[in-house]
Amino acid sequence: MICPNENSVSHCGYVAIIGRPNVGKSTLLNHILDLKLSITSRKPQTTRHQILGVKTSGHKDSAQVQTIYVDTPGLHQRSGSAINKYMNRAASSMLSDVDVLLFVVQALAWTDEDEAVLQRLQNTVVPVILVVNKIDQLGDKQDLLPFIDKLASKMNFHEIIPVSAVKGNNVSQLEASVAKLLPEAPLFFPEDQITDRSMRFLAAEIIREKLVRELGQELPYTSTVDIDKYEEGPKLTRIHATIYVESKGQKAIIIGAKGGKLKEIATRARIDIESMINAKVYLNLWVKVREGWSNDEKALRSLGYGDD
Numbered sequence: 001m002i003c004p005n006e007n008s009v010s011h012c013g014y015v016a017i018i019g020r021p022n023v024g025k026s027t028l029l030n031h032i033l034d035l036k037l038s039i040t041s042r043k044p045q046t047t048r049h050q051i052l053g054v055k056t057s058g059h060k061d062s063a064q065v066q067t068i069y070v071d072t073p074g075l076h077q078r079s080g081s082a083i084n085k086y087m088n089r090a091a092s093s094m095l096s097d098v099d100v101l102l103f104v105v106q107a108l109a110w111t112d113e114d115e116a117v118l119q120r121l122q123n124t125v126v127p128v129i130l131v132v133n134k135i136d137q138l139g140d141k142q143d144l145l146p147f148i149d150k151l152a153s154k155m156n157f158h159e160i161i162p163v164s165a166v167k168g169n170n171v172s173q174l175e176a177s178v179a180k181l182l183p184e185a186p187l188f189f190p191e192d193q194i195t196d197r198s199m200r201f202l203a204a205e206i207i208r209e210k211l212v213r214e215l216g217q218e219l220p221y222t223s224t225v226d227i228d229k230y231e232e233g234p235k236l237t238r239i240h241a242t243i244y245v246e247s248k249g250q251k252a253i254i255i256g257a258k259g260g261k262l263k264e265i266a267t268r269a270r271i272d273i274e275s276m277i278n279a280k281v282y283l284n285l286w287v288k289v290r291e292g293w294s295n296d297e298k299a300l301r302s303l304g305y306g307d308d
């Protein structure tokens, strides 16, 4: 008789990646998934929506582990406008509904915004792993110890793990620590599913990433991307998208001299979308002015910023 082997029990759970803007949360998720799923940039507040990244390891006949990571917008204190409130809501709705929290901070760069995130975690019953990121930037690794000591005294972290999300240092140790905290449960997602988001959503995000990266500080924070048409053909996927901004001046910046900027953004986005879906893409990008969208709840919902 074949006894059920205890190794065949699967583990599955949710892990939220939280922290202030720009500490490397999305970069960490992408490294774990070995895929550019969540957009990243040097500019704070790049991530606007919650996005799930699912990683399944092990084989059906043995112990399978499915870790459902939730990348969140950076928690920040400038929460005046409707979009800022939406982003904080998307980040904090996760805090009590998950099995593990990864609190990401930047090595040697503790700020008031980190302190504010820490305050929100004080009463949580969910285990919190403190992830000290960007250790590749340190001149002298010895500087890390006093920094870690200081943070360890602030809260009872389940573990403190220094990593480099860009280079991958210690990321597999982090994944192993997370796996130990997941409950026994059947897999929630099919093993080949990587995200809960549609290609339509991911295409809009890729375009927004190119906007942020091409325009940097020039970019009006208040721009967003809406996919008007997404048609998969046998040879070509046709995508029509509109970039919404809040003024004519912003529109001119994005279009650039003789349309050069917009062309560059479209080309870069097309290349990334093609590699993501493994098919040829025709991408048509428009820029339109829609005044006050970022502070208008109704306009926000129509542009995809509804409660996730």
Ligand SMILES: Nc1nc2c(ncn2[C@@H]2O[C@H](COP(=O)(O)OP(=O)(O)OP(=O)(O)O)[C@@H](O)[C@H]2O)c(=O)[nH]1
Pocket (backbone or CB within 6 Å): 019, 020, 021, 022, 023, 024, 025, 026, 027, 028, 039, 040, 041, 042, 043, 044, 045, 046, 047, 048, 072, 073, 074, 075, 133, 134, 135, 136, 137, 163, 164, 165, 166, 167
């Ligand atoms: N040197 C170094 N840079 C990193 C590392 N991780 C992330 N970065 C950089 O930090 C910047 C911010 O990274 P993101 O992953 O977009 O940060 P985030 O926390 O998701 O930011 P928001 O979505 O705005 O909250 C990018 O320029 C990354 O390349 C790291 O381990 N080392």
Ligand SMILES: [Mg+2]
Pocket (backbone or CB within 6 Å): 025, 026, 027, 038, 039, 040, 046, 047, 071, 072, 073, 074
């Ligand atoms: Mg992010």
